[in-house]
Amino acid sequence: MLFxxxxxxxxxxxxxxxxxxxxxxxxxxxxxxxxKQACAALPSAGVTGHGVWRSELQASGxxxxxFAEVEVDVETGHIKPIxxxxxxxxxxxxxxxxxxxxxxxxxxxxxxMALWEGRVMDAYLGMQLNPSFNDYKIPGTLEMPEMIPIxxxxxxxxxVIGIAxxxxxxxxxxxxxxxxxxxxxxxxxxxxxxxxILMGLMKA
Amino acid sequence: xxxxxWISPTNINDAVKLLDNSENRGxxxxxxxxxxxxxxxxxxxMKDYITRPTRLVNLKNIKGLNRLSLDAKGLTIGALxxxxxxxxxxxxxxxxxxxxxxxxxxxxPQIRNLGTVGGNLCQRPRxxxxxxxxxxxLKKGGSICYAAEGENKYHAILGxxxxxxxxxxxxxxxxxxxGAQLTVVGPEGKKVIPIEKFFTLPAEGSIRRENVLKNDxxxxxxxxxxxxxxxxSTYLKFKERDSLDFAxxxxxxxxxxxxxxxxxxxxxxxxxxxxxxxxxxAEKYLAGKPLTKExxxxxxxxxxxxxxxxxxxxxKVPLTQTLVRRAxxxxxGVST
Numbered sequence: 191m192l193f194x195x196x197x198x199x200x201x202x203x204x205x206x207x208x209x210x211x212x213x214x215x216x217x218x219x220x221x222x223x224x225x226k227q228a229c230a231a232l233p234s235a236g237v238t239g240h241g242v243w244r245s246e247l248q249a250s251g252x253x254x255x256x257f258a259e260v261e262v263d264v265e266t267g268h269i270k271p272i273x274x275x276x277x278x279x280x281x282x283x284x285x286x287x288x289x290x291x292x293x294x295x296x297x298x299x300x301x302x303m304a305l306w307e308g309r310v311m312d313a314y315l316g317m318q319l320n321p322s323f324n325d326y327k328i329p330g331t332l333e334m335p336e337m338i339p340i341x342x343x344x345x346x347x348x349x350v351i352g353i354a355x356x357x358x359x360x361x362x363x364x365x366x367x368x369x370x371x372x373x374x375x376x377x378x379x380x381x382x383x384x385x386x387i388l389m390g391l392m393k394a
Numbered sequence: 395x396x397x398x399x400w401i402s403p404t405n406i407n408d409a410v411k412l413l414d415n416s417e418n419r420g421x422x423x424x425x426x427x428x429x430x431x432x433x434x435x436x437x438x439x440m441k442d443y444i445t446r447p448t449r450l451v452n453l454k455n456i457k458g459l460n461r462l463s464l465d466a467k468g469l470t471i472g473a474l475x476x477x478x479x480x481x482x483x484x485x486x487x488x489x490x491x492x493x494x495x496x497x498x499x500x501x502x503p504q505i506r507n508l509g510t511v512g513g514n515l516c517q518r519p520r521x522x523x524x525x526x527x528x529x530x531x532l533k534k535g536g537s538i539c540y541a542a543e544g545e546n547k548y549h550a551i552l553g554x555x556x557x558x559x560x561x562x563x564x565x566x567x568x569x570x571x572x573g574a575q576l577t578v579v580g581p582e583g584k585k586v587i588p589i590e591k592f593f594t595l596p597a598e599g600s601i602r603r604e605n606v607l608k609n610d611x612x613x614x615x616x617x618x619x620x621x622x623x624x625x626x627s628t629y630l631k632f633k634e635r636d637s638l639d640f641a642x643x644x645x646x647x648x649x650x651x652x653x654x655x656x657x658x659x660x661x662x663x664x665x666x667x668x669x670x671x672x673x674x675x676a677e678k679y680l681a682g683k684p685l686t687k688e689x690x691x692x693x694x695x696x697x698x699x700x701x702x703x704x705x706x707x708x709x710k711v712p713l714t715q716t717l718v719r720r721a722x723x724x725x726x727g728v729s730t
Contacts, residue, residue: 265713265716266632266713266716266717267709306634306635310545312540312545313544314543314544315529315540315544317526317528317529319522319526319545321526324438324520327635329637330635330636333636333637383634384634384642384713385547385706388709389709
């Protein structure tokens with residue numbers, strides 16, 4: 191709006207709200223000029239604006255859903271993640287690329303929790319036995335499945351919330367359920383390492 | 395890390411002299427001078443004060459330790475050859491595929507670019523009790539193997555006791571299967587040790603060490619004789635995490651075929667015992683038999699006879715049986 195006020199003189203002074211910005215162009219009163227030219231009309235000191243906190247934009251409560259596909263080698267207990275899909279709402283997306291990256295990150299963290307990451311404590315010594323990334327295993331590039339992040343645009347609330355790694359919550363369950371669906375072993379304690387899968391298969 | 399002196403000799407005899415520890419008599423054996431090549435294992439033990447050498451003797455300026463040559467008689471690998479150089483050598487890939495596979499299976503590309511063959515064979519165990527600075531376990535001069543009754547998912551099911559470490563090297567099982575020999579240089583000169591005599595069980599050798607090497611001895615060369623086994627060799631390593639991990643269990647297999655039947659087989663297990671664990675009974679069973687699903691499965695069962703799992707590693711028995719069958723199928727070019 192500030193920008194529109196500043197460049198209105200280029201368009202025979204329409205009201206700021208009559209100026210539109212689209213496809214790299216600025217248009218007002220039927221005249222279209224390039225974004226670069228419009229910018230050239232700005233004062234050298236730049237344009238300064240002040241935001242206002244609008245309480246109605248504040249909200250909480252996001253929702254999402256996860257899907258996972260895995261392959262289980264029933265002779266070794268090895269689990270290969272094939273594909274993960276996550277649909278996530280976070281209110282109004284302000285930066286779609288960041289949001290998709292955040293969804294990817296959440297899927298990776300969930301995958302790590304589900305299949306490799308776990309603190310191992312010694313009951314007698316009272317010490318963590320895997321305090322370094324040598325033994326506390328986080329997934330690497332070879333563990334990554336195909337990942338599809340989907341932003342939920344169907345939510346019509348005009349609110350800005352954010353998502354953090356909210357996708358971890360259902361994605362962990364999705365991976366564990368995929369393993370159960372693939373081999374019939376229900377492991378109640380993450381991570382689902384090959385030893386637990388193999389022992390589960392032997393009991394079944 | 396404790397402060398240490400760094401010396402770079404240019405010949406092997408000087409290096410051996412620099413490893414002499416007689417002036418520190420009475421100090422713990424893990425404070426003696428150590429040779430360093432790639433440093434990929436040694437530095438990790440130093441950072442956690444598992445070893446506290448007063449001096450590091452750099453081997454990288456010594457000429458002749460980085461020879462890699464293959465002729466009709468066999469393969470000579472200088473101790474300084476990196477895992478990357480070994481796995482990328484065209485002759486090794488063609489004539490000793492199992493050895494190239496074993497080298498490739500180690501850690502990550504960055505570590506393979508620096509880690510050497512000599513260092514891979516002499517690396518210390520990965521047992522998490524051993525690796526924790528605060529824990530004084532049996533292998534560090536203490537009186538308890540905490541793994542015996544503690545968290546022993548990654549520990550030995552064969553040959554264990556009183557320590558239950560597993561040997562971490564991937565090259566070792568394959569080199570045992572290929573009948574390799576090590577050249578070792580010490581104060582008394584040079585000697586050749588068959589690799590099977592190099593590694594020691596905790597109940598036999600020093601509980602503080604995994605091999606016969608003395609503190610002032612250096613592995614300089616590994617020789618793999620050309621044999622009917624070389625071409626039909628494979629190394630199958632099962633990792634919990636594919637990107638970077640030690641073996642939960644592994645199998646080095648090599649066979650000499652006579653037509654459709656096995657003339658002679660070599661099967662060596664990794665990740666399940668304190669040394670590369672050769673299984674003569676399974677090898678003998680296969681002699682004179684064709685490789686079929688039945689014979690390969692049976693060989694796997696025989697290979698694990700006598701396994702004594704601890705509380706948390708019984709899974710290693712079926713896992714290793716599967717790996718034996720699959721490794722044999724691969725060298726025999728048959729389906730499982």
